[in-house]
Amino acid sequence: MGQFMGHVLPGIFFTLFGLWWSVKYSLKHISRTQKKNSYIQRNFKHVEITEGAVKVVLGLVGILGEQFVPDGPHFYLYRGQPRSWVKLMNWQHSTMYLFLLISGAVDIITYSTTLMPLGMDRFMLGIALFVEGFVFHYHISLRPMLDQHIHAMLLTAIFAAVATCFIQVFVHDNVILDLFLVCLALLHGTWLWQIGFVLYPPWGEPEWDLNDHSNLMFISMCFCWHFALAILITAVNYTLKAAGDWRYSCKIPTFEQDLTYEASFLI
Amino acid sequence: MGQFMGHVLPGIFFTLFGLWWSVKYSLKHISRTQKKNSYIQRNFKHVEITEGAVKVVLGLVGILGEQFVPDGPHFYLYRGQPRSWVKLMNWQHSTMYLFLLISGAVDIITYSTTLMPLGMDRFMLGIALFVEGFVFHYHISLRPMLDQHIHAMLLTAIFAAVATCFIQVFVHDNVILDLFLVCLALLHGTWLWQIGFVLYPPWGEPEWDLNDHSNLMFISMCFCWHFALAILITAVNYTLKAAGDWRYSCKIPTFEQDLTYEASFLI
């Protein structure tokens, strides 16, 4: 994986997940508070199973992609005499994808059977995120100051998400926690973009001095701006859904209006 | 912002907020336990919305003030060749005020609509305080020992307040947590004064040796004294209101007494 694309691609992935979640949780909580749309409520189970399946597929694609890119390890772990590790970076990414896959599988089992209680899906998502943060933490320990710092910001977002998931094991359907997780997913995504553009600028040589303290000060501040942006996106999405719901509830819908309304959730 | 005034002004702001909260929460909990004064209880919603509006205005004033003071950045982020950051300190303060503004806006929405559940206002207050602490933390990393230490004390108060806010998302109307937050707001304010007087004494050159270990020992102790003072102020305010409430409940009030009583809350 090229260094720039290696940060931007997962960044796109997390941003899309965040946007999708901002729609899903807005719908879920608004339909629940209004005690209408039981049709939507019933369908959430299928939505969760589909989401789990998407995570399993993404996990598999990620593992195979990391292993079989031209300069990947092709499932060799060590090689040569004296033995040395082969492409540990790709192996680490594969490990992260493995836990994404496990998390997806647990999602499917939680929502399609009665084997596991509600909350297990959240617990395993927390574990998957913890593994991501855990591997990252030892990934960056010998890098220059700004590189460490910009990744430390990412770790802050990741461990906040881990904590949120673990609280959700005990506190179900709390709209505050759900929306916070949405914000953190968006932040995770946009921050990966930021890392890509700062450390591996696509338009030529690195322009950032990795040991300048003022860059470090800017980066901590910039992280807060990303978070403010994530809050804004989540709030706008939530408000739009709430407004749509309110407009809908003001009139007795005809069948065509009803259809249009349901269809609007897919857009 | 002059360094001394830059600490004393927000110090006054936090102290006033703390004093106001010590009145608000005393009234709230005493009127609730006595199951009287439903008049006051009903008005709390309007009080919270007004408080939110004040926070929005203060946030805006803070951002614009930091940007447009004579030596401010005037919304320029970088400048020159090679590029260098413009007045990062002012930008960091603007970022803190931005989250104060967001917290105020969420207060207004939480109490004036049914879009968001109770607790969201506390959550966003916690986030705003976290951002303050987060930016501060990277703000002070290259300063002399006493400077770092005196700000570390501030961070202790800030993160204690963050933790309290996050607990309040789940535990509503707990008088212990409310009064603790009042104490921390007062402590936050008086400690900013202390920082101003220690690091930037208004009457001439700095007299404190920033690398003397005994100064550091004194400062940790002094922080505890500020906290004891904050507890005292909160306790006195709470007791006064409780005593007033008790005196009031002992007699059948005439209309004039009633008026005087209500007016007394404004003083």
Next chain:
Amino acid sequence: MGQFMGHVLPGIFFTLFGLWWSVKYSLKHISRTQKKNSYIQRNFKHVEITEGAVKVVLGLVGILGEQFVPDGPHFYLYRGQPRSWVKLMNWQHSTMYLFLLISGAVDIITYSTTLMPLGMDRFMLGIALFVEGFVFHYHISLRPMLDQHIHAMLLTAIFAAVATCFIQVFVHDNVILDLFLVCLALLHGTWLWQIGFVLYPPWGEPEWDLNDHSNLMFISMCFCWHFALAILITAVNYTLKAAGDWRYSCKIPTFEQDLTYEASFLI
């Protein structure tokens, strides 16, 4: 305060408190589960108020003692030209005693009025312990390795007690938390003795090499032994009370037996 006595005296104080608590909480929980002895149950309020008064008196004695011992600061904070702090160590101990005093005062108010909810006494005890740990933490930062380490063990016990107190604000009358706090009080006491004997041996010059790593390993292990001892003392006390209660419940007591039984609690 002589260094040896300065550790042994508060050690005796905490050990006595721990022993007294092991009796109090054993009685409280055993009488509650058996739904007998409502006589004892009703008296707990007076016991708590008395305990608060003892803490207030001890706090006052502590503050005055630290200030007016022959080589104490006599309430002078700084002195000389250039100004230097006077006896910061005594001032720090006075600060700790101040919070003990506040905690005692809150105990009295909580149990003798309806102004404050249950749990406030625990919260303020937690704050008092936190202040002790907080001041200690900056107290020891420039000492030799073993000195720092042996105090770090103390901090572990103190912060565990702080955490327990804060949980007790929300979880009342949990026997596990109460007995854990008893253990930590005993541990706090016996460990202060250990510190006194290791760092300031009363029988002549210090025999411990403060920079020997094997001493450090022994001390961490020794701390666990103290904890095991504290568990043993608590368990024996709890079992004795439970056995006494059981023997008592097996027969219809005569008035004399009843008197003897009540008297036995005082021993």
Next chain:
Amino acid sequence: MGQFMGHVLPGIFFTLFGLWWSVKYSLKHISRTQKKNSYIQRNFKHVEITEGAVKVVLGLVGILGEQFVPDGPHFYLYRGQPRSWVKLMNWQHSTMYLFLLISGAVDIITYSTTLMPLGMDRFMLGIALFVEGFVFHYHISLRPMLDQHIHAMLLTAIFAAVATCFIQVFVHDNVILDLFLVCLALLHGTWLWQIGFVLYPPWGEPEWDLNDHSNLMFISMCFCWHFALAILITAVNYTLKAAGDWRYSCKIPTFEQDLTYEASFLI
């Protein structure tokens, strides 16, 4: 204790405990949800008491073994002139076994009497694990980088288990927490094997460069793989029991089938 066996033997012990727990908790939660097998449910009390007895015996054997192996301390703590500590490593292991013994004793008392509330067994298990982690933490502070790192991974697993036990004091019979503890027990066991094979390879001289950063990166990743394996083993065991339970519930069992079914739990 030889260094290799010293890691592999407790490793086997924890793995066996983990496997046994994966069976026990699967049975417990599946039988509970189906509201059948009350026979099994009633027997859990005896199972817990037996488990406690096993822990007491193992603890005793461990203490005596560590003391009386040929090069053990034979209960001498210090010796010689100048005094030096005798075999502190064995004493530390003895301390860990002592808390295992205490935890076992508390298990027995919790389940065989009404003296202690449910949750006390979990609390003491948490304390025993905390002591293990606490002693370990100071055990490894002067070792080479990889040695420290590989033990730090172990500490992560231990303190996660401590946190889980402490949550279980308040949240009983939560299947997610129970299964997580099973995973951590298995991880604890297999990771001790890993430590033995990395630091003290039984087939000759150590091949691992203890200061190579890429080894450190591999080890963090390898730890995640062990965890994934522990999740797999737990999931398979849980699914097998659930499937067996489901097959059982589909037919009216004859007496022989019933016997076979019960017997299958022992395998």
